[in-house]
Amino acid sequence: MNRRNFIQSSAVLGGGLLISFTIPQANKLAALSQPTATSGFTPNAFLNIGADNTITVTLSHVEMGQGIWTTLPMLIAEELDVDLKKIIVKHGGPDKALNHTVFGVQITGGSSTTWSEFDRYRYAGATARIMLMQAASKKSGTDLKDCKAENGIVIAGKNKYTYGELAADAALLPIPERPQLKKPAEWKYIGKGNKRLDASVKTNGSAVFGMDIKLPGLLTAVVAHAPVFGGKVKSFDSTKAMLVPGVKQVVQIPTGVAVIAEHYYAAQQGKKVLSVVWEDGIGAQLSTVKQAAEYKKLAATDGLTAQKKGDAAAGISKSAKVYKAEYVFPYLAHAAMEPLNCTVRIDGDGCEIWTGTQLPAAEQASAAKILGFAPEKVKVNIPFLGGGFGRRATPVTDFVSEAVHIAKNSGKSIKMVWSREDDMKGGHYRPFFVHNVQVGLNSEGLPVAWKHNIVGQSIMQAATPAFGAPKTPIDSTSVEGVMGSPYLTQVPDHFVGLHNTEEVVPVLWYRSVGHTHTAYVMETMIDELAKSSGQDPVAYRQRLLADHPRHLAALNLVAEKGEWKKTLPKGRFKGIAVNEAFGSFVAVLAEVSIADGQVRVHKIDCAIDCGLAVNPDGVKAQTESGIVFGLTMALYGELTLEKGKLQQNNFYDYRIARMHESPEINVFIVDSNEKMGGAGECSVPPTAPAIVNAIFTATGKRIYNLPIANHKLIQQ
8 A cells, every 4th residue: 555545545544533632832942932932732633543453643743854753653652552663653734733832833843843742642642541441441341440551452350452442432432631641660662762663664665755746647847947046037938948858838937937748857858948038136246255255344343132241342351361253154055865846736626735844834825825725725745755954844935836836827737846956056045154253261261251243144034924023133043052152151241243134045944053153153162262271172161061060961971982081093183062952962072083184084972961862762863863964064065156146056066975974973862851852953063063173183273164175174
């Protein structure tokens, strides 16, 4: 049975117990709180127990490689007392019942799935278990206290009933308001390593991604986009394109010109010979060199106040030593393995969409608006996502809207496919940022004054059309990691300022968002302060983080496991960094060497405190993934613009770390009972600074502009 047939058949499955559940809002994660956050009770997900003993869990979030296809069912399996491996999992389509418990919209992002759903999913399983036991009690005449649920069966006195046998009776019972949850000592799944439920289909090739969708009569569409950001179609001639065998139609849409053909190759060949005259607009004036110069000039002035204490300028003027640094961070592409794609079929007054999206309800709303349909007339099916990293959580719903326009204007059922080049050049990047930092030290080498200005585009302002106007001009995604930094807590005079810039280049959250640049600045600056005052970088951090036990726990664990004080073989050097992001605390220790002017990262040890690790195997996998992602960002990540045109095209000139470049990675989980955080993004931020701090030890050279590949490295 293929995935589509399963979804169709399960939708009409009857005679079972369908439980929708509601619990109090999960704990908020302060570091993630955005202006869109809501509070209160939010119904979120569904559990179906069929008369045939099938147990189906509907995910309120989407699986894009982060492992929630396993983690969320673990929570239900724990409380429901069933075999985890027998649970059937599916994505939920657009539904207010699936809204995020904190953010108030249906979204997968911010490394928030597990902690936000931890209680809701457990209560779902516990609710079903109690109702099944009550049904068994009534059916057998056994006192409820003498009933026990165990591995999909309720034992009621001398009677045994499968969950399927009890499902119909249980569905008629009142839903318990607050069922008792199991104690941690009783857990069989939570906190234990569990193999992924989606592993088999992803290794045998049967998993269905957006690119795999096939429908009768489906045509393929590709789009010619403006070569300059902000450009528009002035005119086009489709004569040559229509002569290409297999090309069926050429239509103009708001974002360009679409070529529709029998298959992808024909569509691409038609696009190559399509003649389009573009109006470039103001985007043609943009270049990376010019942008960097303008941002540096702006960063030398004070921006909007994000955080302030005392008088930073006065404090710096009175300091024993002053260190200044200017950092530049380029635009970055998400570069997910599966390029963007979307399949659309319009039938009368209804529309059906297949796409990998982190914002399904937003896609539904946009499609409905374009077509003039009621939202409920638009069905959004969500296959597996071949990577997301934030790119498939686009509030302006760019690629889905584009596909809907193509289907509407052509009257055809189409699968729109972006090539790797389209995906790379299609915008919505990690913004370009510049930091200007001045730090004053006392006679002990400790910071007593800190002035820090940040310049870059606001992601939240870009998201305004979908999420409403921000409540404050200070975009937390631009300053997170500096604002609220534990290093600034004891600095009597400090200032953090922000300049929000406006560019035609579309920007979007990126894996670990603002921490991608703020952690780099803070951890390389702290390292510089430590070494300039002749202090050990770990000991220096321990002193500054004395009142921050979770930072310290991660730092101390990685220093111990990575043998920070052990002398390395000749030619090997170590660097360290620690950062909090998305409620989790991560320390990274990198070991590098320098040869032929280039860095080789041999080993990375990492310690993570994410509170309770629901699935330790999943936490380790995501931490390793984040480290490799951070390694790529540090070594090669860079997009450049010249006259408004992006200079990079594909993986040959936007390099990704290769298998042979991946270091030995060791992940250690801090034994913690603290508030739960996320695991999907938090190892990205400290990876680059740990590597660069090791490079400084090797070369005596500080790297203020990423990527590392742009610098010729010479061992001192």
